[in-house]
Amino acid sequence: MKKIFALSLIAAASLGLAACSEKPAAESNTVEMNTVETNVAVDEAVADINATTENAVDAAGAALDNAVATDAGVANGAMAEAGNHAM
DSSP: OHHHHHHHHHHHHHHHHHHTOSHHHHHHHHHHHHHHHHHHHHHHHHHHHHHHHHHHHHHHHHHHHHHHHHHHHHHHHHHHHHHHHHO
16 A cells, blocks of 8 residues: 555656656747847847938938929029020
């Protein structure tokens, strides 16, 4: 009877040790590493989008400045031409 009880306790203890083994911790580390890699990828994507937005804003500003300068040149040329016709 003592042997059966001892074997039952040993079986229960071994199942408990198997349930609390280190393998889930390794999976947890994998999940954590994947989370870190995902966060890095997201941060890089946000940085790329911010750089693209800044470039687009700079290009739009340059185009606007060019348009204003061209308009001013056309307006000054039209005024000068009108002045020549008035004389």
